[in-house]
Amino acid sequence: MGKELLTAAAGETLLLLGNEAIARGALEGGVRFVTCYPGTPSSEVPDTFFRLSKDGPYYFEYSVNEKVALEVAGGATLAGLPALVTMKHVGVNVAADPLMTLAYVTAPGGLILLSADDPGCHSSQNEQDNRIYARLGGLPCFEPATAQECKDMARDALLLSRSLEAPVLLRTTTRVNHVRGPVTFGALPDTPAAKLFAKNPAKYVPLPASARPMHVRLLERLEKAREAAETSPYNTERGTGEVGFIASGAARNYLADVLEEDGLEGTVRVLDLGMSYPLPENRIAEFLGKCRKVVIVEELEPVLENEIRALAQKRGISVEIIGKGPHLPRLGEYATVNVRAAVNATLGRETAAVETLSVPVDLPKRPPNLCAGCPHRAAYYAVREVFGDEAVYSSDIGCYTLGFLPPFRAADFLLCMGSSISAGAGFARASGKPVVAFIGDSTFFHSGITGLIDAVAYNHDILIVILDNRTTAMTGHQPNPGVDTTIFGENPNPVDLSALIRACGITPVKVNPLNHKATIAALTEFAGQSGPRVLIAEYPCPIHARRVGQAKKTPPARVTGDPAACLTVRDTLACPAFAMVEGVFTINAEQCDGCMYCVQLSADIKPGKKEAR
Amino acid sequence: MNRARIFLTGVGGQGTLTATTLLARTALAAGLPVTAGEIHGMAQRGGVVESTILIGGYKSPVISKGEADVLLGFELLETLRALPMLKRGGVVVGNSESVQPVGVCLGRECYPPLDAVLETARGFAARVVMVPCISLAEQAGTAKAANMVLIAAAAACGALPFGVDALIRSVEKYLKPKIVPLNLKALELGAAAAATGQAA
Numbered sequence: 001m002g003k004e005l006l007t008a009a010a011g012e013t014l015l016l017l018g019n020e021a022i023a024r025g026a027l028e029g030g031v032r033f034v035t036c037y038p039g040t041p042s043s044e045v046p047d048t049f050f051r052l053s054k055d056g057p058y059y060f061e062y063s064v065n066e067k068v069a070l071e072v073a074g075g076a077t078l079a080g081l082p083a084l085v086t087m088k089h090v091g092v093n094v095a096a097d098p099l100m101t102l103a104y105v106t107a108p109g110g111l112i113l114l115s116a117d118d119p120g121c122h123s124s125q126n127e128q129d130n131r132i133y134a135r136l137g138g139l140p141c142f143e144p145a146t147a148q149e150c151k152d153m154a155r156d157a158l159l160l161s162r163s164l165e166a167p168v169l170l171r172t173t174t175r176v177n178h179v180r181g182p183v184t185f186g187a188l189p190d191t192p193a194a195k196l197f198a199k200n201p202a203k204y205v206p207l208p209a210s211a212r213p214m215h216v217r218l219l220e221r222l223e224k225a226r227e228a229a230e231t232s233p234y235n236t237e238r239g240t241g242e243v244g245f246i247a248s249g250a251a252r253n254y255l256a257d258v259l260e261e262d263g264l265e266g267t268v269r270v271l272d273l274g275m276s277y278p279l280p281e282n283r284i285a286e287f288l289g290k291c292r293k294v295v296i297v298e299e300l301e302p303v304l305e306n307e308i309r310a311l312a313q314k315r316g317i318s319v320e321i322i323g324k325g326p327h328l329p330r331l332g333e334y335a336t337v338n339v340r341a342a343v344n345a346t347l348g349r350e351t352a353a354v355e356t357l358s359v360p361v362d363l364p365k366r367p368p369n370l371c372a373g374c375p376h377r378a379a380y381y382a383v384r385e386v387f388g389d390e391a392v393y394s395s396d397i398g399c400y401t402l403g404f405l406p407p408f409r410a411a412d413f414l415l416c417m418g419s420s421i422s423a424g425a426g427f428a429r430a431s432g433k434p435v436v437a438f439i440g441d442s443t444f445f446h447s448g449i450t451g452l453i454d455a456v457a458y459n460h461d462i463l464i465v466i467l468d469n470r471t472t473a474m475t476g477h478q479p480n481p482g483v484d485t486t487i488f489g490e491n492p493n494p495v496d497l498s499a500l501i502r503a504c505g506i507t508p509v510k511v512n513p514l515n516h517k518a519t520i521a522a523l524t525e526f527a528g529q530s531g532p533r534v535l536i537a538e539y540p541c542p543i544h545a546r547r548v549g550q551a552k553k554t555p556p557a558r559v560t561g562d563p564a565a566c567l568t569v570r571d572t573l574a575c576p577a578f579a580m581v582e583g584v585f586t587i588n589a590e591q592c593d594g595c596m597y598c599v600q601l602s603a604d605i606k607p608g609k610k611e612a613r
Numbered sequence: 614m615n616r617a618r619i620f621l622t623g624v625g626g627q628g629t630l631t632a633t634t635l636l637a638r639t640a641l642a643a644g645l646p647v648t649a650g651e652i653h654g655m656a657q658r659g660g661v662v663e664s665t666i667l668i669g670g671y672k673s674p675v676i677s678k679g680e681a682d683v684l685l686g687f688e689l690l691e692t693l694r695a696l697p698m699l700k701r702g703g704v705v706v707g708n709s710e711s712v713q714p715v716g717v718c719l720g721r722e723c724y725p726p727l728d729a730v731l732e733t734a735r736g737f738a739a740r741v742v743m744v745p746c747i748s749l750a751e752q753a754g755t756a757k758a759a760n761m762v763l764i765a766a767a768a769a770c771g772a773l774p775f776g777v778d779a780l781i782r783s784v785e786k787y788l789k790p791k792i793v794p795l796n797l798k799a800l801e802l803g804a805a806a807a808a809t810g811q812a813a
């Protein structure tokens with residue numbers, strides 16, 4: 001989606017990705033400050049803002065991590081600007097510290113925190129339910145379900161935030177972020193009147209004496225938000241009858257489709273909760289009062305279920321409440337299948353078995369793989385060659401996590417962003433085993449550096465390999481503080497990674513991982529040493545290099561000698577450009593990136609001729 | 614056809630998501646209510662990419678097993694793998710050519726033959742149409758246009774609620790001018806191949 005997001009007038013309808021719709025909604029809400037740390041499924045929101053940043057009426061940054069993103073935007077909202085901060089669910093854990101207090105300190109300019117949750121772990125290490133953060137921190141919470149709602153709720157959440165001066169949580173899930181649907185635009189506002197900051201430490205500096213009254217005021221703001229939820233147009237009721245369903249988030253979609261497809265629409269009561277926290281208690285109590293049985297349909301944790309049970313008890317409403325159970329599990333994503341089963345079970349209807357085709361179970365798998373020509377593959381190859389199975393490999397979050405697959409098996413444990421150095425250090429200290437920690441450049445800036453400082457301070461025995469591909473590849477090649485080039489050209493203020501590490505007390509060794517000999521030599525030397533050591537394996541991700549127009553054109557490699565002699569390279573390097581055609585090893589010229597790494601490993605593979613491309 | 618769930622499957626880099634967006638935009642331009650969804654993230658880097666298009670007023674972008682009216686397979690093995698998504702009496706339009714997964718490239722696993730797909734689908738699907746998308750796209754100028762060959766084949770054999778003409782208009786409207794002629798050629802070849810690709 002191009003400039004239309006900045007220019008399209010009210011009333012136009014465009015097909016948008018949920019994440020693009022959130023960007024437009026924030027713009028309609030008057031957003032002037034956007035910070036983030038990229039993470040699937042949130043990334044297209046900041047990527048959209050980044051792409052449009054030359055023409056957009058806002059400041060934008062890819063912050064060094066989520067905590068910093070929230071803190072920078074927190075400062076901006078205190079200065080009066082409407083702000084948006086985006087991250088994936090686990091990112092909120094990183095930002096949790098400032099988040100809990102920002103709700104005390106307030107967001108005068110308005111601030112929405114987008115938390116993109118990932119039920120089903122499509123691209124995440126866990127499936128935590130961040131609606132609980134709304135409860136923990138005291139943040140009003142919106143849960144859109146469609147692309148149109150992504151747009152509308154982003155706008156209205158920002159406006160509510162600005163009027164209450166309370167940070168608001170916009171909580172999405174993968175299927176909402178990555179839904180694509182028609183979105184009818186609203187108007188873009190003029191520049192919002194600046195709210196001037198007036199110094200008032202009792203209001204903005206949470207010392208114990210001031211924090212106590214701040215907490216009182218936070219609860220008062222939540223009561224106001226509750227009133228907004230009672231009348232919110234996003235909380236709607238439909239249907240009749242004595243069986244009711246209360247649904248939130250993407251679960252609303254599954255319920256609506258089942259009722260419609262099975263001809264049940266209108267025969268049961270439905271309460272859709274789009275603004276789900278604070279709970280619109282009166283509205284829900286009134287709904288419960290009309291029903292004999294109520295089913296709570298929500299993905300992941302029984303958040304609404306528990307609150308609604310408590311509400312019914314408090315108000316003395318006798319109604320059967322059905323929540324998590326065999327049809328509505330506490331984990332994974334929902335779909336029409338299980339919601340249909342829950343609806344039918346409630347209504348005493350039979351669920352017809354769905355007839356499906358079965359396919360052979362032993363089909364070849366297609367795991368994600370490091371791309372052909374990826375410098376990480378070369379780095380893993382060399383580390384394996386020197387350290388083999390003796391060392392324990394501490395991994396981190398990025399493309400290079402894929403190094404856990406065979407043939408490298410270069411990931412023995414992983415906790416979270418930035419943990420490879422610190423967890424590796426702890427493991428080394430506790431076990432006395434040699435540990436190699438892998439971390440990307442972006443991840444190192446994110447939160448690896450604190451682990452490095454710890455490793456230096458306590459002399460942990462660990463070899464840190466920084467896989468510096470000059471970008472944040474996993475989430476879509478976003479710039480990080482160290483990059484040289486972005487889609488807009490040269491980065492005027494790159495942070496010097498080597499100098500930074502030197503300042504921590506270690507002189508790193510830098511190699512081009514695609515140079516096999518040099519990398520092996522550096523690793524061999526490190527293998528004989530102890531204490532914290534850093535190898536920077538620096539070579540740009542070829543996909544990124546292509547995008548920013550810096551790729552070197554190299555012809556593909558070719559098998560010129562005995563293909564049978566290449567099988568060891570095939571099995572130990574496993575470049576996706578390798579192929580077996582009728583049992584004979586060959587290199588797929590279409591797939592080969594021309595990195596020339598395999599050429600260094602086998603006398604039977606040679607560089608192709610220049611004119612081959 | 615007034616309501617349809619379309620499941621698309623392919624391999625990262627094949628243009629599955631570009632095709633999904635183009636189909637969704639075409640449906641919208643035809644005045645049909647549409648919802649589409651995609652799952653990527655870890656699926657890039659040569660993994661499986663799955664997406665959905667739901668036409669006719671569905672809210673959820675998710676398709677469960679046995680729910681798809683149409684299965685569009687951009688790669689043969691992935692078509693076979695996704696057959697459980699198909700509803701009895703549904704339509705399969707697929708690429709008869711393969712992109713080998715790494716285990717097959719390395720000689721550790723065996724790639725299933727085209728017949729495996731046809732045999733599995735026979736008697737369950739109402740129709741199976743298999744088209745050599747990569748070869749035809751190469752004929753049009755680049756293997757990258759294989760996605761266009763496939764969607765044109767799907768439109769030409771009536772698996773979609775709009776025809777090839779609607780796709781042509783979308784290609785002209787939404788793709789960069791430089792690549793339009795090539796993609797139009799791919800549409801043409803795909804549409805022509807649909808008739809000969811009928812297999813079940």
Ligand code: SF4
Pocket residue numbers: 369370371372373374375376399400469473474541542543544658
């Ligand atoms: S995107 Fe770049 S860094 Fe990631 S696997 Fe591919 S080549 Fe490697």
Ligand code: SF4
Pocket residue numbers: 372373556557575576577578587591592593594595596597598599
């Ligand atoms: S040169 Fe060799 S290792 Fe590099 S991409 Fe080509 S086949 Fe793979």
